[in-house]
Amino acid sequence: MKILLAPSESKKxxxxxxxxxxxxxxxxxxPQREHLINAYQKIINRGDIEELKELFxxxxxxxxxxxxxxxxxAPTNKAIKIYEGVAFDYIDYDNLDSNSQNYIDKNLLxxxxxxxxxxxxxxxxxxxxxxGSIIDGEKIEKYYHNILKEPLDExxxxxxxxxxxxxxxxxxYKPSKxxxxxxxxxxxxVVSHWAKAYRGLVLRYCAINKIDNIKDFIAMDIPNLxxxxxxxTKFKQEIIYKxxx
Numbered sequence: 148m149k150i151l152l153a154p155s156e157s158k159k160x161x162x163x164x165x166x167x168x169x170x171x172x173x174x175x176x177x178p179q180r181e182h183l184i185n186a187y188q189k190i191i192n193r194g195d196i197e198e199l200k201e202l203f204x205x206x207x208x209x210x211x212x213x214x215x216x217x218x219x220x221a222p223t224n225k226a227i228k229i230y231e232g233v234a235f236d237y238i239d240y241d242n243l244d245s246n247s248q249n250y251i252d253k254n255l256l257x258x259x260x261x262x263x264x265x266x267x268x269x270x271x272x273x274x275x276x277x278x279g280s281i282i283d284g285e286k287i288e289k290y291y292h293n294i295l296k297e298p299l300d301e302x303x304x305x306x307x308x309x310x311x312x313x314x315x316x317x318x319x320y321k322p323s324k325x326x327x328x329x330x331x332x333x334x335x336x337v338v339s340h341w342a343k344a345y346r347g348l349v350l351r352y353c354a355i356n357k358i359d360n361i362k363d364f365i366a367m368d369i370p371n372l373x374x375x376x377x378x379x380t381k382f383k384q385e386i387i388y389k390x391x392x
Contacts, residue, residue, distance in 0.1 A: 148359050149303055150255050150350060151320075153312040155232030156204070158273040161222035165272075172256075172266045173298040180262055183290065184218060186283035187261060187276070191215055204277030214275040221272035226257050226265045229273060233340075237347025238354075247354040255350065258316045263291040264299065278315060288318035295320045307361040309353075310383075311346040326383050327361050332375065333390040345372065345390065 168177045168184075190202055191214070199211050223229075227240050240248060252268035259265055260276040280287055300323045308326035331338040331345045338345070349369060358364045365374070365386065372388040379385075 148254060148307040148309055148353075148361065148364065150353065151308065151310045151312050151316075151322075152234065152255060152257050152346070152350065153316050154257055154259050155230045155235055156278075157231045158229050158275070159224070159231050161224040161229065161270075161272050163223045163270060165220055166218070166223055166270070171262060171269045171271070172264065172302075173295075175298065176263065176294050179290075179294050183261065183282060183287070187274070188218055190282070191218075202277065202280055202282075203275040204280075205275070214273075218272055218274055223270040223272045225252070225268050226259075226271050227251060227255065227267040229271055230257065233343040234347035234350075237344045238351050239347075243351070243354060246357070247351075250354040250357055251350070254353075258312060258319050260287050263295050263319065288315075291319050296323070300324075307359075307364075309361065309364065311349065322383075327364075328383060328385050330385055330387045331372075331390055332387060338390060341390075345388070348372075 168174070168180050171180070187202075190198055194215070196208060196211065199215070200206060203211055203214055205211050227235070227238070238251070240251060243251070252266070255267040256264050257267060259271075260278060260280065261274050262271060265271055276287065282290075299320050303322065304324070308322050308324070310322065310326050310328050329346070329349065331342050348371075352367060352369050353364065356363075356367055358367060365377070369388075371391050373391055374386065375389045376387040377384055378387065
């Protein structure tokens with residue numbers, strides 16, 4: 148089973164060597180990634196504060212200055228360690244045993260506003276791009292939409308797919324085969340912000356239990372979640388959970 152996850156706005160500094168695009172998943176799209184990275188770097192190098200505010204989604208110059216560097220020479224780390232935020236806090240990767248970490252490294256794909264998509268164990272640097280940004284005259288999600296379809300379809304063809312991304316990242320890629328999504332309800336209402344926490348919790352328990360198919364996923368007990376309903380259409384199924392206190 149492969150799990151699709153959205154990135155986070157916040158990111159940590161890397162601690163390892165420089166970026167090597169050819170080592171990322173789908174090296175065949177290295178030229179397209181490099182084009183976007185070069186365009187991103189040109190905006191940084193121009194140093195136009197208003198332009199950088201728009202790109203980074205930041206208002207304070209003191210915050211903007213933290214991202215003004217040569218991204219190709221910036222230190223890297225595993226993507227699962229670079230991203231930080233609610234979902235990643237609940238995954239709590241560093242406190243998983245090595246087998247559970249290996250599960251995440253092998254099965255988690257994280258979508259990226261700069262790299263398109265990366266594996267959890269791909270080494271990337273910290274970067275900052277506001278969701279929906281335009282670089283080199285093109286929206287990033289549109290830029291990657293056609294580029295990612297063929298390699299991802301091929302990569303996912305033999306696996307069940309658990310798609311726990313925020314809906315925006317459908318614009319990067321939508322599975323071409325049957326897939327599973329999740330919805331979380333509290334007091335009968337759909338949870339939005341805290342859905343990130345429960346996505347992270349779900350992923351953590353998939354790793355702990357080494358879940359490799361959707362049938363076993365449905366059967367898995369997850370703390371504080373009660374399975375209410377499974378809604379199926381021709382193209383996907385939606386598993387609905389009730390959040391328990």
